[in-house]
Amino acid sequence: MWGLRGRHALVTGASRGIGAAVAEALAQRGARLTLIAREEGELFRRVDLIRRATGAEVQGIPADLTDPPSAEGALDEACRRLGPVTILVNNVGFVSTAPFLETGPELWWRHLEGNLMTAYRCIRRLLPGMLAEGWGRIVNVASTAGLTGYPYASAYCAAKHALIGLTRSLALELARKGVTVNAVCPGFTDTDLLRRAAGEVARRTGRGEEEVLGIYASRNPQGRLVRPEEVAWAVVWLCSEEAAPVNGQSIVVAGGEVLAG
Numbered sequence: 001m002w003g004l005r006g007r008h009a010l011v012t013g014a015s016r017g018i019g020a021a022v023a024e025a026l027a028q029r030g031a032r033l034t035l036i037a038r039e040e041g042e043l044f045r046r047v048d049l050i051r052r053a054t055g056a057e058v059q060g061i062p063a064d065l066t067d068p069p070s071a072e073g074a075l076d077e078a079c080r081r082l083g084p085v086t087i088l089v090n091n092v093g094f095v096s097t098a099p100f101l102e103t104g105p106e107l108w109w110r111h112l113e114g115n116l117m118t119a120y121r122c123i124r125r126l127l128p129g130m131l132a133e134g135w136g137r138i139v140n141v142a143s144t145a146g147l148t149g150y151p152y153a154s155a156y157c158a159a160k161h162a163l164i165g166l167t168r169s170l171a172l173e174l175a176r177k178g179v180t181v182n183a184v185c186p187g188f189t190d191t192d193l194l195r196r197a198a199g200e201v202a203r204r205t206g207r208g209e210e211e212v213l214g215i216y217a218s219r220n221p222q223g224r225l226v227r228p229e230e231v232a233w234a235v236v237w238l239c240s241e242e243a244a245p246v247n248g249q250s251i252v253v254a255g256g257e258v259l260a261g
Contacts, residue, residue, distance in 0.1 A: 005030030009087035017191035021228035027056035084129030115159035136179035171248030187254025222255035
């Protein structure tokens with residue numbers, strides 16, 4: 001089940017955390033992979049690890065997806081090397097916590113670039129190939145912050161809400177064209193991104209970083225941080241043939257933190 005043999009999957013933000021876990025899980029299901037990340041050394045180490053662990057065909061393309069020319073060149077190169085991308089996992093993310101009145105325009109736009117515009121650019125560039133194939137899966141890695149609010153994270157919440165809005169709208173537009181568009185919404189997940197955010201909060205509040213991480217874990221009714229691989233298997237399912245009728249959904253991976261009222 002969930003076989004993806006031969007499908008060309010492109011994962012952004014793939015050198016660590018959720019992106020790395022998603023890439024390995026897709027490789028285990030037979031996908032051919034393009035991994036994109038900014039840090040070249042970490043990216044190629046991840047490519048080598050996944051290739052050795054799974055035997056999959058994996059390539060890495062360093063690029064800054066917040067820079068339009070860099071993004072365009074990387075996406076075109078991915079398709080030249082391995083053919084049309086039919087699975088796209090938008091996992092690039094950026095978060096910096098600050099009170100709203102300390103969130104100036106530059107920081108606000110960095111959140112929109114890092115969490116929304118990168119996904120927009122990838123979808124715009126790769127969707128024509130999916131439509132030509134008559135099959136595609138787009139999965140946007142959003143967050144529970146796209147479904148609810150958190151203090152000191154107004155820019156991040158706004159960007160992730162926008163990403164979910166894009167997911168829902170595009171899902172309806174493509175519903176009869178063989179392409180599904182969904183989001184996964186992890187809760188507090190044990191990644192470098194979360195630990196950097198915890199460090200910022202610790203510096204602002206005088207708490208220890210581990211204490212802040214404990215507060216994050218307490219938001220999960222299961223009393224723990226989510227693991228990247230748990231998010232990854234939700235993504236893999238959404239990419240599968242078996243999930244074909246699932247479209248426009250925001251799958252929460254948070255131990256019950258966000259429930260419909």
